Amino acid sequence: MFHKILIANRGEIALRIIRACKELGIKTVAVHSDVDSESLHVKLADESICIGPAASSASYLNMQAIISAAEVTDADAIHPGYGFLAENAEFAEICANCGITFIGPSPENMRLMGDKIQARQTVTKAGVPILPGTKEAVENIEKAKDIAADIGYPVIIKATAGGGGRGMKVVHSPASLPNAFAAARSEAKAGFGNPEVYIEKFCENPRHVEVQILADKHGNVIHLGERDCSIQRRHQKLLEEAPCPVLSPELREKMGECAVAAAKSVGYSSVGTMEFLLDADHNFYFMEMNTRVQVEHPVTEMVTGVDIIREQIRSAAGLKLRYKQSDIKISGHAIECRINAEHPFKFTPSPGMIDGYHPPGGLGVRVDSAVYDKYKVLPYYDSMVAKLIVHGDNRQEAVQRMARALDEYIIGGIRTTIMLHQRIMGNKEFREGTVDTSFMEKLVL
Numbered sequence: 437m438f439h440k441i442l443i444a445n446r447g448e449i450a451l452r453i454i455r456a457c458k459e460l461g462i463k464t465v466a467v468h469s470d471v472d473s474e475s476l477h478v479k480l481a482d483e484s485i486c487i488g489p490a491a492s493s494a495s496y497l498n499m500q501a502i503i504s505a506a507e508v509t510d511a512d513a514i515h516p517g518y519g520f521l522a523e524n525a526e527f528a529e530i531c532a533n534c535g536i537t538f539i540g541p542s543p544e545n546m547r548l549m550g551d552k553i554q555a556r557q558t559v560t561k562a563g564v565p566i567l568p569g570t571k572e573a574v575e576n577i578e579k580a581k582d583i584a585a586d587i588g589y590p591v592i593i594k595a596t597a598g599g600g601g602r603g604m605k606v607v608h609s610p611a612s613l614p615n616a617f618a619a620a621r622s623e624a625k626a627g628f629g630n631p632e633v634y635i636e637k638f639c640e641n642p643r644h645v646e647v648q649i650l651a652d653k654h655g656n657v658i659h660l661g662e663r664d665c666s667i668q669r670r671h672q673k674l675l676e677e678a679p680c681p682v683l684s685p686e687l688r689e690k691m692g693e694c695a696v697a698a699a700k701s702v703g704y705s706s707v708g709t710m711e712f713l714l715d716a717d718h719n720f721y722f723m724e725m726n727t728r729v730q731v732e733h734p735v736t737e738m739v740t741g742v743d744i745i746r747e748q749i750r751s752a753a754g755l756k757l758r759y760k761q762s763d764i765k766i767s768g769h770a771i772e773c774r775i776n777a778e779h780p781f782k783f784t785p786s787p788g789m790i791d792g793y794h795p796p797g798g799l800g801v802r803v804d805s806a807v808y809d810k811y812k813v814l815p816y817y818d819s820m821v822a823k824l825i826v827h828g829d830n831r832q833e834a835v836q837r838m839a840r841a842l843d844e845y846i847i848g849g850i851r852t853t854i855m856l857h858q859r860i861m862g863n864k865e866f867r868e869g870t871v872d873t874s875f876m877e878k879l880v881l
Contacts, residue, residue: 437750437753438462438537439462439463440462440464440509440513441453441462441513441514441539441749442465442506442509442514443464443466443477443481443514443515444502445516445517446468446469446472446496446806446817447475447817448804449517449519450475450806451480451805452745453515453745454477454481456746457749460746460750462749464482465505465511466484467484467486467487467495467501467502468495469490469491469492470488470490471490471816473486474811474812475811476807476811477806487502488501490816492816496520496521497520499524499527499530503534506536511536513537513539513753514531514536515539516538517729518731519818522728523546524546525544525547525550528541528542537752539749539752540706540728540748540752541704541706542705545703546727549724550727552634553570553572555722556569557571558701559694559725561701562694562697562698562700563697564694564695564697564698564710564722565694566636568587568637569587569635569636573596573632573633573634574633574634574635577617580593580635581610583635584607584610584613585610587636587637588637589608589610590607590637590638591637592635593635594620595623595627595628595630595633597624597629597630597632598627599724601671602628603628604620604623606638607638621633641874642713642714642872642873643680643682643871644666644712644714645666645680645683645691645712646665647660647661647691647694647695648660648663648730648736648744649696649704649708649710650748650759651707651757652705652754652757653751654757655703656756656757657700660742660764661678662678662683662688662691662692663676663678663732663735664677664679664681666872666873666875667871668876673731674774674853674857674860675774675857675860676735677769678736678738678770682870684718687718687720691720694710694720695710698722705751707751708725708726708728711725729744731820734770734804736770738768738770738802739766739770740764742759747759768827768830768833768834769827769828770825770826771826771838772825773824773838773842773857774820774823774853775805775821775823775824775853775854775857776819776821777813777820777851778819778852778853780852780856785815786850786851787813787814788850789811790808790811790813790849790850791848792809792847792848793807793847795844796840796843798840798841800828800834800837801837802827803824803825804825805821813850822847832867839858839862856881859881865878
């Protein structure tokens with residue numbers, strides 16, 4: 437096992453990793469930008485070191501500074517959390533060359549599954565269903581027109597190296613294709629340094645369902661069931677729940693088996709998530725794989741009792757999984773609301789000083805956050821300030837518990853999305869569990 441882990445991240449995920457390390461008896465090193473020195477992860481780590489100024493490019497994305505910090509503090513492993521360098525194959529290779537363990541999958545796995553075209557080809561060989569689409573990058577508008585006509589409208593253009601909705605355009609007619617194709621390539625180039633795009637059939641108003649997997653370096657792979665992430669705004673998730681309200685036990689087992697088969701086919705190790713689209717007829721299709729821990733991992737922890745971060749660390753240390761598939765049981769229902777420092781309905785950023793902070797409590801309530809009273813929410817980083825997670829014996833109880841917890845949650849001094857989530861909890865469609873990815877477009881704000 438590792439003796440000291442450097443956490444190359446900030447905020448609640450850095451704090452989450454520190455907690456897991458403390459329970460494993462591992463010392464921790466927090467890195468931070470110069471404006472982040474009062475952050476909670478800095479205060480609770482065994483050591484801390486400043487790695488640069490406020491801009492992420494000069495601090496949390498500064499590979500040289502992070503490696504230097506690991507060497508100076510004698511850390512033998514680096515946990516990247518999510519975002520920043522979590523899916524950067526080059527950084528993982530640099531860690532290996534410096535004799536430092538990167539807590540995540542291999543660079544080869546990250547490159548393979550990070551390239552959406554290669555990922556589609558890979559999972560297809562493993563028997564995972566995909567939507568009709570191209571098997572290689574589409575280089576020009578002439579090819580795009582032929583492919584779209586062959587697949588049939590509507591289609592969706594996606595960046596091969598994409599994520600988070602960037603480089604993604606839905607096209608409903610031939611007249612809209614040229615502008616959408618050009619815009620997708622431009623966004624892909626700006627966002628990922630790679631203008632390549634591909635085209636696939638657009639699945640209208642699906643549910644977004646993902647399967648959590650755990651894998652070790654000995655070929656053992658299991659899944660921890662699924663999460664429903666359908667409530668999104670501009671492809672950014674707002675709320676997640678586990679299990680998916682509409683999945684039958686048979687479909688859950690089939691999706692889980694497909695996720696495990698795909699991971700095994702590439703020799704995957706570490707935690708990861710297979711993301712699927714589920715259509716109205718309950719047909720599911722592979723969308724992408726995230727080769728890191730997810731923001732929404734707590735809902736899976738709440739219904740399975742498995743500490744996903746701890747298992748990720750154990751896997752990176754070369755230990756075998758402590759669980760077999762038959763050990764995993766789904767108990768009750770969990771919901772997570774992402775609390776952002778934003779106007780609840782206009783979604784404009786709201787950084788500033790927190791003046792009055794009271795998190796909710798009680799049975800089945802968990803708050804993952806690194807903020808506190810008089811903490812200053814900075815404008816330089818992601819706006820999420822907390823994750824509120826609840827667990828109930830069933831979905832109805834979980835919804836009621838979340839509504840109660842949101843009513844208790846006080847974050848003064850800034851605007852947050854608490855009121856938005858209160859609106860969602862009271863929505864008839866949400867309460868009935870019949871939502872899809874178009875839910876936010878129809879919600880009256």
